[in-house]
Amino acid sequence: QKEVEQNSGPLSVPEGAIASLNCTYSDRGSQSFFWYRQYSGKSPELIMSIYSNGDKEDGRFTAQLNKASQYVSLLIRDSQPSDSATYLCAGISGGYQKVTFGTGTKLQVIP
């Protein structure tokens, strides 16, 4: 069982809608979580970091962490076609320096 799980999608949302991306993790000792965006043929780009329970907002992006339920989510408000990409969830588990990545959720924003 992979330590960080994501639905591979694709998740399709209309332009202007809220996109909700979810991620679950198995290691209760995980402390730090990250969301990356990866366009096709490009490298992952950090969008958000979240370290404590609750919500963290940055512009159109909100990351949510619930350690009791072991899930992390990313909300994208007012989705734009330029948000179409694969979103990777990552968490630090099983070791201080080792980040485990989910396989990613492909998001398609339909104009």
Next chain:
Amino acid sequence: DAGITQSPRHKVTETGTPVTLRCHQTENHRYMYWYRQDPGHGLRLIHYSYGVKDTDKGEVSDGYSVSRSKTEDFLLTLESATSSQTSVYFCAISEEGHGPQHFGDGTRLSIL
């Protein structure tokens, strides 16, 4: 953008040959990582370094070795390349071991 340069960006080689990929950073970050990315598997950690000459294995380290003789350079070597090592390889750096990582542009490696 974080100053990370991977070289080469593309390489085609034959089975059984040694291959070395280079990652160079200008951020003076302590931590450096090598990942491979394959369809259906996502990003998988090969090796990482937590300082000069300090390295450790990741989840898919068989067939790979690394070296870090300077803070800014982290080398990944495929000792005898196999077709299963055809992949996209990413280098990443991090200032803190528990903090976010920043990625280079990747190396697309094809082994025929």
